[in-house]
Every structure is written in C-alpha cells, then in structure tokens.
Amino acid sequence: MADSISLSEICITAASKAWKDDGELLATGIGLIPRIAAGLAKLTCNPDLMMTDGETFLISKPLPMGKRDASEDLIEGYMSYSRVFENLWGGQRHAMVTPTQIDSFGQTNISCIGDHSNPKVQLLGVRGFPGNFISHRNSIFIPNHSIKTFVEGEVDMVSGMGYNNQHALASKPDIFSVVTNLGVFDFNGPDHQLQLLSIHPGVSIEDIIENTGFNIAIKSDEETTLPSDEELTLIREVLDPMGTRKIIFGE
Amino acid sequence: MNKILSHSDVISQLSDGMTIGVGGWGARRKPMSLIRAICQSDLKDLTIVSYGGPDVGLLCAHRKVKKLIFGFVSLDMIPLDSHFRQARQNGELEVMELDEGMVQWGLRAAAMKLSFLPTRVGFGTDVLKNNPEIKLITSPYADGEQYVAMPALNLDVALLHVNKSDQKGNTQIFGPDPFFDEMFARAANKTYVSAEEVVETEGLGGKEGAIFNRFERSLVTGVTHAPGGAHPTSCAPNYGFDMEHLKTYSAAAKSFEDYNDKYLNISHTDYIEAVGGETFVNNIPLPQF
Numbered sequence: 001m002a003d004s005i006s007l008s009e010i011c012i013t014a015a016s017k018a019w020k021d022d023g024e025l026l027a028t029g030i031g032l033i034p035r036i037a038a039g040l041a042k043l044t045c046n047p048d049l050m051m052t053d054g055e056t057f058l059i060s061k062p063l064p065m066g067k068r069d070a071s072e073d074l075i076e077g078y079m080s081y082s083r084v085f086e087n088l089w090g091g092q093r094h095a096m097v098t099p100t101q102i103d104s105f106g107q108t109n110i111s112c113i114g115d116h117s118n119p120k121v122q123l124l125g126v127r128g129f130p131g132n133f134i135s136h137r138n139s140i141f142i143p144n145h146s147i148k149t150f151v152e153g154e155v156d157m158v159s160g161m162g163y164n165n166q167h168a169l170a171s172k173p174d175i176f177s178v179v180t181n182l183g184v185f186d187f188n189g190p191d192h193q194l195q196l197l198s199i200h201p202g203v204s205i206e207d208i209i210e211n212t213g214f215n216i217a218i219k220s221d222e223e224t225t226l227p228s229d230e231e232l233t234l235i236r237e238v239l240d241p242m243g244t245r246k247i248i249f250g251e
Numbered sequence: 252m253n254k255i256l257s258h259s260d261v262i263s264q265l266s267d268g269m270t271i272g273v274g275g276w277g278a279r280r281k282p283m284s285l286i287r288a289i290c291q292s293d294l295k296d297l298t299i300v301s302y303g304g305p306d307v308g309l310l311c312a313h314r315k316v317k318k319l320i321f322g323f324v325s326l327d328m329i330p331l332d333s334h335f336r337q338a339r340q341n342g343e344l345e346v347m348e349l350d351e352g353m354v355q356w357g358l359r360a361a362a363m364k365l366s367f368l369p370t371r372v373g374f375g376t377d378v379l380k381n382n383p384e385i386k387l388i389t390s391p392y393a394d395g396e397q398y399v400a401m402p403a404l405n406l407d408v409a410l411l412h413v414n415k416s417d418q419k420g421n422t423q424i425f426g427p428d429p430f431f432d433e434m435f436a437r438a439a440n441k442t443y444v445s446a447e448e449v450v451e452t453e454g455l456g457g458k459e460g461a462i463f464n465r466f467e468r469s470l471v472t473g474v475t476h477a478p479g480g481a482h483p484t485s486c487a488p489n490y491g492f493d494m495e496h497l498k499t500y501s502a503a504a505k506s507f508e509d510y511n512d513k514y515l516n517i518s519h520t521d522y523i524e525a526v527g528g529e530t531f532v533n534n535i536p537l538p539q540f
Contacts, residue, residue, distance in 0.1 A: 054540030056427040067539060080428045081276065085352050089372075107375075111348065112339070116381050122339035124330065125303075125323035130350035131372040161375025167397070173375075 005226055007181060008033060008245040009235055010200055011141065013227035014184050016040040018139040018177040019049055019094055025137075026050045026079070026093040033248055034096035034141050036065060039239045040231060052079050066242040088128070088135050094176070095132055096139040101148075101155040104194065104214035105162030106175050106187050108133070108140070109155035116157050126159040133160035137174040143248050145180035145211050150194075152213035163192035181249065182208050184224055189217030198224040253418045256473040258288040258519060261443045264473070265289070265408060268317075270298040272358070272404070272439055274411035274432040275484060277304040278327040278492045280424075282412040282445045284480040284519040289315060291516060300358070300404055302351065302430065304484055305500060308334035312507055313515075316344050320404060322351035326497050328538065333504035347382055349373075355431055357404030362437030369398035409439035412481045414463075414489065416446040417455055420471030423463040426487035433466040442470050445477035447489055479523045479532040491537040496526055 015037035019027050027049040029038035035054070039062030042049045053059050053070075058077035079087070087093055099108035100123055110129060114120030132138055138160070142149050161173055178185040178194065182203045189195035195217035196208060205221055227235065235245070245251075256264075265271070275281040286306045289297075290313040297315050301307050303324035310316050312334040324335040338344055349357070350372045360368040369388060373379050379399065388400040411432045413422040422444055424432065436442045455461070480486075483496040503510035514525055523529055 070539065078427075081430060082355075085355060089352070111377075116348070116377065118342050119339055122331070122336040124325055125321055125348055126350055126376065126378060127323045128351045130374075130376045130378050131352040133376075134371050134374060157381075158375070158377040165375030167374040 005232065006246070006251045007200065007249050008251060009227050009232060010224060011179055011181065012037045012040060012235055012245065013231050014198075014224055015096060015139070015141055015177070015179045016231075017045065018096060018179075020045040022046060022049060022094050022137070024048045024050055026052075026087055028052070028093060028095040030095065031098050031141065032065065032245055033143065034098070036235065036239050036245060037096065037141075038062070040234055043234050043238065044231060050077075056080055062239060064238065065240045065244040085131070088132060091136045093132075094137040094139065096141055097129070097132070098141050098143070099129075099155075099160065101151050102140065102142070103151050103153065103155045103162065105154070105164040106173060106192065106194075107155050107158045107162035107164070108160035109157050111157035111159050113156055126157070129159035130161070133173045137176050139177040139179070140175065142178070142180040145182040145208070147211060147213040150212040150214065163187060182211065185216070189219065193217045195219045196221065198222050200224045201226075254420045254471060254474045255418055255449065256443070256475055258284060258475055258477070261285060261473055261475055262288050262292045262294070264441070264443075265292075265294055267294060268296045268298075269407040270300065270405065272406040272409040272435040273299060273301040273306045274409065274430065274435045275304065275306070275481070276302045276428075276430040277323070277325045278484045278497065279304070280412050280426060280430065280481050280486050281306045281484040282410045282480060283482060283484060284477040284522070285410045285443065285445050285475065286310060287515055287519070287522065300354070300406060302354065303332070303335065305332065305497070308332040308500070311335050311338035311344065312504070314343070318345040318347065320347040320349065320354070322349050322354050326501070327492065328494060329497055329501055333501045337504050349378060349382070353378070353401050354404070355434060356401040358431060358434040358438040360401065360403035361405045362434055365403060367400040367402050370401050371398060373399040373401075404438060406435065406439035407441070409435040409442040411435060411442060411444045412477070412486065413444050413446050414486065415448045415450060415455065415460075416444060416474045417450055417452045418474065419452065420444070420468040420474050421452065421455060421464060422446065422466070422468070422471065422474075423455065423460055424465050425463050429465045436466045436470045439470075441472040443473040443475065444471055445475045445480040447478055447480065447486060449474065449476045477519055478529055480519065482523070482526060482532050485538065487537055490533050490535040493526065493532070493535050
C-alpha cells in the first residue's frame with residue numbers, strides 16, 4: 001500500500017495533525033484537502049472535534065466527499081452561519097484555509113491582486129478572514145508553493161492579520177500549521193519567522209527556498225511522516241472513496 | 252390588511268441613490284425576481300449591501316451599482332462571480348469591503364438604532380486602511396481596550412426571498428439556515444419580500460409553522476408572489492441552485508446581450524418558462540456540500 005502513496009494523501013495526513021490537541025473545538029476545513037484532513041483528524045488523533053456537514057448541521061461522523069446518501073448522516077447539533085460567528089468570536093474554532101497570498105508576517109490575502117482601488121484581479125473579498133485570524137487558531141494549506149503565493153514584502157490586501165499587527169490587545173494571531181505541496185511549516189521560528197519542519201518526499205531544501213519569496217528558518221529537514229496504513233485506508237475508503245482529492249495535484 | 256404587490260409595484264417604491272440590502276447568502280435564497288426587475292428599470296446609483304451572489308453580479312452588469320458594501324461575492328460551487336469581477340477590474344464601482352461579521356455588526360447596529368457596535372475585527376488588516384471612515388473607540392472601563400467602531404449600515408430598503416407569506420407579511424423561511432435576513436429587515440426602513448407561496452393566515456401551519464417566522468410582519472411593507480423567485484439561486488427545501496444556468500450566467504460576462512434578451516427583458520412568469528418551467532425549477536435537487 002505504501003508504495004503508491006500520493007502527494008495529496010501525504011498533505012491530508014500532515015494537515016490532519018493540526019487539530020490533534022484542540023479538544024472539542026469546531027474544526028473547519030475549507031477546500032478539498034483541508035476538509036478531508038479535518039475528517040481524518042476526527043477519525044484518528046482527535047475524535048472530540050466538532051464538525052459540520054458543510055452547511056447547517058453538526059455531524060458525529062465526518063462525511064465522505066462527493067455524493068452521498070444524506071439520510072445516513074448522524075446529526076448531533078445545529079450550526080447556522082449566525083451561530084458560526086458567535087462560535088468563532090468566542091475563539092471556539094480552528095479553521096484551515098487556502099489564501100491566495102501569504103507573506104513573511106503571516107498576513108494572508110483572498111481579496112484581490114494588485115491595488116485595491118483598481119484591482120488587476122478581483123478575488124472573493126476578505127470574507128471572514130479578518131474575524132477568523134483575530135479570534136481563533138488557523139492553519140493554512142497551500143497547494144502551489146511558489147513566490148506568487150509566498151510573496152516578497154506584504155500581501156496585496158491584508159485580509160487575515162499577521163504577527164506584525166501592532167494593536168496592543170490582539171497583537172498576535174495563532175497560525176498553527178502551514179502545509180504545502182513541498183513541506184510542513186509553522187510560524188514559530190525566531191520572531192515568528194516561517195520555519196521548515198519537514199520536507200515531502202522528492203523535494204529539496206533548495207526547491208523550498210527558491211519557491212518562497214522571503215527568508216525562512218530551517219528547524220528540521222527530515223522527511224514528512226508518511227500516512228500509516230490506517231490513515232490511507234480511512235482516506236481511500238471512508239473519507240474520499242471517489243478520489244476527489246486527485247484533482248488538486250492532477251494525480 | 253393586504254400587502255400584496257406586483258414586481259412593478261415594488262420597483263415604483265424604490266428611487267435612485269437608495270441604499271438597498273439584499274438577503275440570502277452567495278447563491279442561496281436571493282430575491283432574484285426583484286433583482287431582475289431592478290435591472291429592467293431606470294433605477295440608478297444604488298448602494299447595495301449584500302452577502303453577495305448573482306444578485307450583485309446582475310446589478311453590476313446592468314450598471315445599477317454606485318457602491319457595494321460587502322464581504323464577498325461568490326456563486327458557491329463557482330467560487331467567483333464573473334460580472335462582479337469585470338466591474339471591479341474595470342473600476343466601475345466604489346466598494347466598502349468588510350469582514351462578513353462586520354457586515355452583520357453594521358446591520359445589527361442599524362437594527363438596534365445605534366450608530367455603531369464595537370468589535371476587534373478589522374485590526375491588523377487593510378479593511379481599516381481602505382475604509383478610513385471607520386473610526387476606533389476606547390473602552391470607558393478599566394480595561395481601556397481600543398475597539399473598531401463598526402458604523403451602522405442603515406438601509407432604505409431590504410429585499411428578501413422567503414418560502415411562504417400571508418397577505419399581511421407573516422413570512423416563513425423553511426431553509427435550515429435563515430442567514431441574516433432578519434438583520435436586513437430590522438436595519439431597513441422598508442422591507443419587501445418575494446415569496447414562493449402566498450397563503451391565507453390559516454395556511455401558515457399554526458404553532459409548527461410559526462417557528463419558521465424569523466421576523467415580525469410589522470417590518471414587512473410589501474409581499475410579492477414569485478414562485479421560483481430565487482432561481483438560479485437555491486431556496487431550500489423547495490429547490491437547489493441551477494448549476495447549468497449559473498454557468499450560462501457566468502459565461503455571459505463576455506457577451507451580455509444574448510443573456511439579457513433571453514432572461515432579463517421579460518416578466519417573472521416568462522422567465523421561469525425560459526429557464527425550464529416551474530416544475531423543472533422545483534425539481535432542481537438541493538446541493539450537497
């Protein structure tokens with residue numbers, strides 16, 4: 001089984017560890033890989049996590065990707081958007097998101113590329129990033145680690161605050177884990193510098209340095225822990241039996 | 252009391268330069284028949300407050316929007332709205348871009364007749380840099396903490412789509428998530444709702460039905476009967492969003508005339524026929540996320 005482990009499966013497994021010590025927090029994985037990763041966390045390292053059906057209800061068992069028989073969902077509670085705001089302002093959530101840009105300060109952008117007054121490319125808008133990053137723990141998944149995503153200087157429109165925020169009583173965000181197609185990182189280097197924790201198979205330190213628009217610290221260059229047989233089985237047979245994850249890296 | 256109005260009655264009660272809040276969320280439960288009626292009208296220079304979906308895109312495509320107050324514009328399964336992107340990239344509108352929660356806070360302040368509500372949200376981001384009109388305030392208590400004073404988003408009008416209403420404006424939203432429609436209604440001087448179904452008060456389902464009454468009728472000025480009125484957005488539990496139509500709509504950013512001729516310059520009844528008929532709309536399956 002281990003012979004055919006794919007990059008998406010390595011990323012999902014590495015990302016799932018982000019929620020390990022979160023107790024009963026609401027785990028929100030936005031996008032394919034983060035969502036499967038949150039489900040894997042609930043089935044392995046942290047069964048206490050709360051999780052939604054992607055819409056309005058809290059469910060006891062993570063839902064598989066793709067079409068399913070919704071009558072099989074085990075619903076345990078209610079989580080309308082209104083309640084999500086109450087939950088997140090109280091700090092009771094750990095989300096994993098995919099910003100379009102991230103900088104050395106941990107600032108993130110999903111709003112637009114270019115000058116905000118006349119954008120070159122309009123993206124989503126800041127959505128909930130300002131509230132999320134000031135209120136609760138977040139992790140980040142980047143499928144295309146490059147100098148266009150890990151940008152030099154500052155992101156074009158700061159949507160989620162970074163470690164350079166000077167506002168006294170909410171001065172530091174809590175960016176827990178950063179998983180990319182090249183490796184695993186966090187922001188716990190000197191003075192909250194992005195630091196490398198592990199490298200995915202087949203990737204070199206030079207690949208990572210060349211594709212990051214700012215200086216990073218190297219805490220470890222060991223290889224990212226590969227998924228166990230149990231984790232592979234859960235990903236392939238329970239969480240994503242239709243293989244929707246393969247679209248992310250064209251596997 | 253009878254608050255039943257036609258689409259054109261509602262439009263005649265709107266005027267240029269108004270601030271209009273639109274209920275729903277992204278591609279979900281948008282009052283699209285009223286939005287299309289605005290697109291067909293001579294109304295202009297509107298300020299739109301929305302958790303944006305194709306409501307914002309269509310209004311942008313018709314150059315109705317002077318200023319947009321928003322946190323996002325998205326069609327859910329299609330992440331970005333092509334018409335809104337085009338308008339932004341061509342510099343066609345002013346924006347007040349806010350965190351989603353700040354939009355709610357602004358509506359809530361207006362609903363409570365307050366000038367602002369305090370929050371930490373916004374600090375450390377370019378939301379404050381790009382909206383210099385948003386001021387800070389210091390707590391008068393011992394903590395002395397500084398907060399963002401999110402200003403009230405006072406609306407002239409709110410437009411909402413609901414599942415059911417009687418003639419008096421006793422509305423019911425059956426979708427599991429009512430979004431922030433209640434806040435839009437409370438923040439507005441006048442609220443107009445379009446309804447899938449208009450019934451006698453006896454048909455509202457008594458106590459069981461009343462649980463789905465998300466805001467009181469005194470807030471409702473007019474009720475328009477619009478079966479399929481949220482199409483191409485979803486209206487749970489009646490119907491899901493029409494992915495094929497949303498794709499057609501998205502592609503129309505390149506050549507809008509065809510789409511406009513086929514779907515915009517017609518009555519709501521003819522629109523529903525043009526997109527496949529009422530039975531078709533009511534059979535669009537609800538999405539799974």
